[in-house]
Amino acid sequence: MTDSPGSRTARAADKRRRLAAAAAEVLHEQGVERTTLADIAQAAGVPVGNVYYYFKTKDDLVRAALSEQSSHLDGLTRRLDELPDPLERLKGLVAAWVAQRDTAARRGCPTGTLAVELDKRPDGTLDAEAAAVIRRLLDWVGLQFRALDLPDPDGLALTLVAGYQGMSLLANALREPEVMTREGARLTDWLDSLTA
Template identity: 35%
Template sequence: MVASETRRQIVDVADRLFYERGFEATSFADIAKDTGLSRGNFYYHFKTKNEILEAVIAQRAAHTGAMLEAWEREAASPAECIRSFIHILIRNRARIMACGCPVGTLCDELAKRDHAAKDDAARLFALFRDWLSRQFARLGRDEDADALALHVLMRSQGIATLATAFRDEDFIRREVAEMEAWLLAQCPAAPQAEDRRRL
């Protein structure tokens, strides 16, 4: 296995364990064990768990950026872009009910511990915030685009938190439908009618 593939394997395993168990509850040894690599091979790539955390956050940021670009490229309208974000809750419902939102849980844990990487993790939310704000601006809501973006983020995080607590898939589906109805109400008349036809 080439070095880049080994490094990616370590980061992938760490990302999964940080999400499923939490950063603090995942030991360096846990990550090394789950990769199946020799200790020497493992330490060649990362000397500390914090180094792995930095790599996990960077990888999540890259994946998030690529996902947002794909949504924007493939969507027929800004409202459809926002709907793609809202539907993360449906697509990832099993994981969310089991472990929560991967961004929210990591940011929460690092903030509570005042970890040095807490601001880097928060930038994952900023990627979504900036992208959502741009979509609302494209909808003609320039003046309150950022407030609307924060509202969508806030509501999706609330849904994810309660979905984890109650493990209720019907709740997720109802709330997503409510968010879609809210989104239509934010759209100017012409795009709103166009988006209704696509529902």
């Protein structure tokens, strides 16, 4: 009995998704330079030879990882957009960051660490794509500050996202998840002070 074209297509799409998710995870854990296609194949449970069918180069896998990170961000902001109050959305964002404190202490921010590593590569082809994911976050945060009718919403967005990147970096450098907890509380207090 042979597979239908639809089931083959579904299996191929599933394999591609597994590889992209594994790429995001392994690249965050090991970094671009230390990660091999075999590492990603193993994490995805896919024979290494199959990786080339879906992704021709490591850069293609990095793009897939960035796409995964972007999808994760979209899912998070969609859930936060269900909250009726923009201030609560922003506080929910901070809470989501703090909830990832153990991961941040081990590896830093997934997109931030990848953006820094890609910026140091001599070819400089993917750093703009990593920056685009961070820009999406900045834009969403800026929209929340606009909805609160606060002055300089883009500057406030930059301050909030910079606070996250800083606490993520320090939690990672010090291997202290509680940095995220403490600084997350400070960011929440700061948000409250803006509308008091």
